[in-house]
Amino acid sequence: MKALVCRTWGPPETLALEDRSDPVAGPGQAVVRVHAAGVNFPDALIIQNKYQVTPELPLVPGSECAGVVESVGEGVQRVKPGDRVIALTGSGAFAEKVMAAAEALTALPADVDFVTGSAFLLAYGTAYHALTGRAALQQGETLLVLGAAGGVGLAAIEIGKALGARVIAGASSPEKRDLCREHGADEVIDYAAAELKPALAALTSGKGVDVVFDPVGGPSTEAALRSCAWRGRHLVIGFANGEIPRLPANLTLLKGCSLIGVFWGRYVRTEPAAWASDLQTLFKWLREGRLRPHVAERYPLDRGAEALAALLARKALGKLVITPVAP
Numbered sequence: 001m002k003a004l005v006c007r008t009w010g011p012p013e014t015l016a017l018e019d020r021s022d023p024v025a026g027p028g029q030a031v032v033r034v035h036a037a038g039v040n041f042p043d044a045l046i047i048q049n050k051y052q053v054t055p056e057l058p059l060v061p062g063s064e065c066a067g068v069v070e071s072v073g074e075g076v077q078r079v080k081p082g083d084r085v086i087a088l089t090g091s092g093a094f095a096e097k098v099m100a101a102a103e104a105l106t107a108l109p110a111d112v113d114f115v116t117g118s119a120f121l122l123a124y125g126t127a128y129h130a131l132t133g134r135a136a137l138q139q140g141e142t143l144l145v146l147g148a149a150g151g152v153g154l155a156a157i158e159i160g161k162a163l164g165a166r167v168i169a170g171a172s173s174p175e176k177r178d179l180c181r182e183h184g185a186d187e188v189i190d191y192a193a194a195e196l197k198p199a200l201a202a203l204t205s206g207k208g209v210d211v212v213f214d215p216v217g218g219p220s221t222e223a224a225l226r227s228c229a230w231r232g233r234h235l236v237i238g239f240a241n242g243e244i245p246r247l248p249a250n251l252t253l254l255k256g257c258s259l260i261g262v263f264w265g266r267y268v269r270t271e272p273a274a275w276a277s278d279l280q281t282l283f284k285w286l287r288e289g290r291l292r293p294h295v296a297e298r299y300p301l302d303r304g305a306e307a308l309a310a311l312l313a314r315k316a317l318g319k320l321v322i323t324p325v326a327p
């Protein structure tokens with residue numbers, strides 16, 4: 001099979017398409033023929049050795065995909081060959097075939113195509129867990145989403161609206177802000193250029209925002225925390241900006257507000273029953289059309305590195321997907 005391989009830590013250009021032997025399913029595992037693999041920011045961090053964990057090299061990146069089960073190992077009851085599934089793989093999905101633990105597979109609903117399925121779980125799962133499980137976002141509250149035209153950002157806009165919040169979306173270009181509006185944002189701001197705090201004060205009649213969804217980090221984090229309302233919740237999702245901000249602790253005291261960490265991958269492993277319940281709601285909302293994953297571009301496997309480069313260059317609108325099997 002063909003796979004996109006990382007042999008040395010570095011930028012996406014260092015990835016190479018290689019022939020590898022097909023994976024063989026061991027006990028409790030399944031081999032999935034990858035039809036589409038979602039591209040996520042952590043994939044771009046992992047190949048540069050900038051992620052929380054350091055995997056061994058050589059490495060095939062790709063943390064989620066949708067495809068068809070080709071074979072299963074001993075003891076696997078959950079799926080069978082021929083089943084359409086979404087796989088949370090951690091790595092390995094930028095390939096024609098990937099091995100996954102059977103419990104990391106979710107049935108792909110019959111009415112959901114592979115490309116949509118591959119772009120759904122990580123982004124929407126993270127946003128749903130953050131906004132419900134961590135921030136307890138309430139109907140009528142104001143939600144600020146930073147990096148709002150990105151993968152988890154657009155998902156947070158849609159989930160915020162589904163939960164009945166008023167959503168303010170921060171994105172860096174007019175094209176990105178238009179996309180945020182199309183996906184339900186009530187207000188849009190250029191959080192990079194604008195003075196964030198006065199802009200948010202004006203949009204909230206001086207009250208501040210109840211919940212901040214922050215996958216960006218860098219200087220906008222402190223400005224957003226300073227814009228929290230009384231009892232606000234600032235969700236630490238990630239640091240796409242590259243800078244992990246250091247924050248004055250007194251800001252939380254003055255606002256009676258909370259800084260809340262979100263680690264969806266660990267949540268899925270640690271609280272599988274809660275995640276299974278989240279999944280039911282997410283698929284229901286997808287079927288109802290309340291969630292509309294936006295896949296801006298598809299890349300064949302041999303151009304997969306370009307997808308990671310586009311993400312790092314801040315060019316992606318919504319999700320990018322690699323399609324080892326032409327859809």
Ligand SMILES: NC(=O)c1ccc[n+]([C@@H]2O[C@H](COP(=O)([O-])OP(=O)(O)OC[C@H]3O[C@@H](n4cnc5c(N)ncnc54)[C@H](OP(=O)(O)O)[C@@H]3O)[C@@H](O)[C@H]2O)c1
Nearest residue numbers: 041147150151152171172215237238239240241262263264
């Ligand atoms: N905590 C968790 O469990 C969890 C789960 C999934 C992802 N994440 C994290 O969430 C973040 C976003 O992931 P994603 O897949 O949604 O990525 P994405 O689609 O690339 O979106 C990231 C957004 O960040 C903004 N950004 C600001 N400075 C940037 C820079 N220097 N380079 C790139 N983007 C920059 C961009 O929006 P503008 O151009 O509008 O500023 C971009 O749209 C990442 O840090 C990722 O690791 C965390």
